[in-house]
Amino acid sequence: MQSDTLSVLRRSRLFSAVSAADAAALLEDHRILELADGAVVFAEDSLAEFLFLVLDGEIAIDPCATSPQLRLCAGDTAGEEAVLTGTPHGATARASGPVTLLALPAGTLMAYLETHFEVAIAMISAMAGHLREQVREITELKMQSTAERLASYLLALAGEATGRAVVRLPFEKRHLADHLGMDPATLSRAFAKLRDKGVVASRTDKVEIADVAELRIYGDCAAFTA
Incomplete structure (x- = not known):
């Protein structure tokens, strides 16, 4: 299971710049969460204690009450913008059907990034690219x-x-x-x-x-x- 989890983590766009050895070290404090349909992964305005990686299933994020949902599936990460900026979550995320998540403590990740500046820059770049895709998707949907x-x-x-x-x-x-x-x-x-x-x-x-x-x-x- 550890090797499978490591493989999924390294395939994630957000962690693509992390070496295999460092990725394994980051997983030392991780948790595996199995949630039922509708369970809250994180709530809007709550403290970002974990970065989540979807291992199986899907989660849905509601940007606001009048916008289409964003759906994340296996290999996608959630909550990174709050973790990396040290701000509360900007939206609520829920399990869309049964879902299995890897929860990486925010403190563990931020401590690693403090000594790996190049990885931090790569993560910010990946996060910005993902945000652009999400904004484009929502904009196009609302125009149709x-x-x-x-x-x-x-x-x-x-x-x-x-x-x-x-x-x-x-x-x-x-x-x-x-x-x-x-x-x-x-x-x-x-x-x-x-x-x-x-x-x-x-x-x-x-x-x-x-x-x-x-x-x-x-x-x-x-x-x-x-």
Whole structure:
């Protein structure tokens, strides 16, 4: 388990500049948390005591009540902006389904960075890049109608497929609604609006797209990352 955790840590963009030996040392005080769906990972305005790395499952972060959720999956980190700046968390993060997290004490990480300036700079650069991606994603989502948001998301799942395609939603529809910044009823209406474009959603996680090219009129796959 330790070797697997070390491997995931080193693959993380935030820790890419950390040597294998230093990464192993950082893990000496880590914790593994297994949380149920809806459990709070950290709360807005709370003290940043840990930096979290998602090992399995997903967590959702609510930037504010009116914005789409940000979803983080295996290999992503959460809480780094608060840890690295010494400020309280700016949003609340919750488990989106069962999730396994690595919790790295903030004190351990900051003590290491005090003597490894080049790694600190690399982490800040990685954090800034991630923030730009998140801002872009939220901005693009808010500029689209609900049907366009859904179309863009489905196209991202379809990838390079052409013609007819069948995609599977990676999480429950209620979580998809949160992710796209809408309530479940609005999501249902968005699916209904896309029916005349050949989109048929099953009662499970399967969605059929009759013609990917036609659906691209309503959403740009390149503008959204699933």
